[in-house]
Amino acid sequence: MSTLTETTRPLIDEAAIAGRIYLDGEWVTGGGGAVDSLAPATGEVIATVGLASPVDVARAAASAALAQKTWAATPAGERAAVLRRAGQLWEQHADEIAGWNIREVGAIPPFAGFALHVTAAECYEASALPTAPQGAVLSSSEPRLSLAQQVPVGVVGVISPFNVPLILGIRAVAPALALGNAVLLKPDPRTVMTGGVAMVRIFEEAGLPAGVLQLVPGGAEVGEAIVTDENVRVIAFTGSTRAGRIVGELAGRHLKRAHLELGGNSAFLVRADADVDQAVNLATWGSFLHQGQICMTVGRHIVHESLFDEYVAKLAAKADGLVVGDPAAGQVHMGPLIDEVQRDRVHTLVQDAVAQGATLAAGGTYDGLFYRPTVLANTPRHAAAYDDEVFGPVASVVSYATDDEAVELAADTHYGLSLGIVSRDALAALDLAQRIPTGIVHINDQTVNDEATAPFGGVGSSGTGSRHGGPEANIAAFTETRWITLRREPGHYPL
Known part of the structure; x- marks a missing residue:
């Protein structure tokens, strides 16, 4: 290093x-x-x-x-x-x-x-x-x-x-x-x-x-x-x-x-032609890297209805397999949240989402400041865990049927920092991205990227x-x- x-x-x-x-x-x-x-x-x-x-x-x-x-x-x-x-x-x-x-x-x-x-x-x-x-x-x-x-x-x-x-x-x-x-x-x-x-x-x-x-x-x-x-x-x-x-x-x-x-509440849009395993690999990194404490973190996973069940199951399995612990003591995938205030906020958002109808597919628990990577399925759009920036390791997954519905879901936010789209048809994905206002777009990649040579910034509340x-x-x-x-x-x- x-x-x-x-x-x-x-x-x-x-x-x-x-x-x-x-x-x-x-x-x-x-x-x-x-x-x-x-x-x-x-x-x-x-x-x-x-x-x-x-x-x-x-x-x-x-x-x-x-x-x-x-x-x-x-x-x-x-x-x-x-x-x-x-x-x-x-x-x-x-x-x-x-x-x-x-x-x-x-x-x-x-x-x-x-x-x-x-x-x-x-x-x-x-x-x-x-x-x-x-x-x-x-x-x-x-x-x-x-x-x-x-x-x-x-x-x-x-x-x-x-x-x-x-x-x-x-x-x-x-x-x-x-x-x-x-x-x-x-x-x-x-x-x-x-x-x-x-x-x-x-x-x-x-x-x-x-x-x-x-x-x-x-x-x-x-x-x-x-x-x-x-x-x-x-x-x-x-x-x-x-x-x-x-x-x-x-x-x-x-x-x-x-x-x-x-802040941000980035959308990760998975089209019907996407490879689920590839998409889940990207999503795991985008949602759980650095405990989700990144402005570009994937908060909203918008997945075609034909892939939804498989995607949720595989993302939850990935989350359950991640090791959470002290990064100074040994090899782990995730470290702690920064303090108790942030941990309690994250946990409240998760509990409220479940109370409002979301399915807890993985996580939702913690030990000290170590919060388990969490997957919420069918999170209501009005739930804060879906609608707001969580700044924690929480992935909310919802489904869509048509490209127009996907665009509407992805654009339905006051944030506008980063966007990820996974598709075998990269040009079709780019067409969708042109309809979703964000400062950053990544086709066939997740939302957390940074290079010193690239312009960085968001629109709206981002x-x-x-x-x-x-x-x-x-x-x-x-x-x-x-x-x-x-x-x-x-x-x-x-x-």
């Missing part, structure tokens, strides 16, 4: 960062105090992390605004080198960082390894941004040179969630830095080591100047301080739709751009469109467009 050698010194010195936040290139005591980071699989304390206060945010934003000016003026090749070095460091320290990811987040080792691979790739892709074209020559009806120039926005606030903190933080942090911005990073307080400390240490070692990346973990009050601070010009938020609405409204009142990547992945999306997200004209002689106007 990594190129870490025995001579590579550890990236994270726990004693040096215990209970501290990162301001102006130094680990200092935060105004929000400190909190224990707990391993959800065991409940043990694995670290003590510092929390920021709104006062810390104001200090961080002001100093980041000053540091950003020098960073933006740094030659493009030097900024690119920092991003390339960061990518190398993610690979060199992969074992150490994966260990934090496994213990703190509850990720199984293969998924932790995948997250590190994508994180390094995001840095490598971002390293091409400083030297990418940053504008265009425009036509003009006047005798002048007319230009459009992309310039850094200044300070970017990045607010990332607990579930995949590496990927969901770096995909904003890396391009924002590469394009000459400074960043205030607020990871979820439950995953500060993985989503915050590791990222700061990587960029420290990569040579990023002090003040350009600041770490301000905290709760809602810290997030509000970031969104409202006058020095922060763009917000990149990944999280729940409920929280995203609050962030978007607050940003709008302060005339700031907010790039919102929110967010404000593609703002991550690929140079066009990143440049649009983290720069402003200036119009510049040059005349040989001053113009003359008839006044």
